[in-house]
Amino acid sequence: MNDTTVTKPSELEIRVERVFDAPRDHVFSVWTDPQLIPEWWGDGTVVEEMDVRAGGTYRFKTAFGVVEGEYREVDAPARLVQTFQNHLQTLEFEDLGGQTKLTQTMRFETTEERDTTMNYGVEQGAKSGFARIDEVLAKLVARNA
Numbered sequence: 770m771n772d773t774t775v776t777k778p779s780e781l782e783i784r785v786e787r788v789f790d791a792p793r794d795h796v797f798s799v800w801t802d803p804q805l806i807p808e809w810w811g812d813g814t815v816v817e818e819m820d821v822r823a824g825g826t827y828r829f830k831t832a833f834g835v836v837e838g839e840y841r842e843v844d845a846p847a848r849l850v851q852t853f854q855n856h857l858q859t860l861e862f863e864d865l866g867g868q869t870k871l872t873q874t875m876r877f878e879t880t881e882e883r884d885t886t887m888n889y890g891v892e893q894g895a896k897s898g899f900a901r902i903d904e905v906l907a908k909l910v911a912r913n914a
Contacts, residue, residue: 771789772787781877782874782876782883783883785872788870788871789871789899791867791906791907792867793863793869795869795910795913796871796906797845797862799902800860801821805909806819809898809904809905810898811901813831823842826839827840827851838853838854839851847862848861855878856883858875859873861873
């Protein structure tokens with residue numbers, strides 16, 4: 770199993786890094802394919818809207834409420850920038866030849882917002898979410914083998 774690291778590189782940021790055992794296009798699709806979102810978000814998540822392009826929006830109905838935002842940049846399969854809850858989220862997908870390094874950077878308006886999010890359980894949430902993503906990726910890799 771690959772380790773997930775969570776750091777605070779600046780007063781306004783949280784960074785999560787993880788290497789996935791799947792090609793970059795598969796890992797990118799986990800964040801951009803509306804059919805795959807419910808598989809790893811779980812808890813009966815319903816994708817109500819997902820327009821993956823700069824200026825496009827997304828809206829998911831989850832067991833915990835509605836999650837919505839806007840895509841600011843889409844550079845498939847290398848980079849995705851979107852608003853998410855109370856921050857700007859940048860996802861960078863680095864091709865490692867059969868594996869993909871994901872760097873997720875969350876940028877907040879204030880240090881207090883960053884710390885509140887950190888205390889809310891970002892590290893545990895990332896680890897459990899990424900474990901579910903591993904399962905989705907294993908199915909994708911098997912389908913395309």
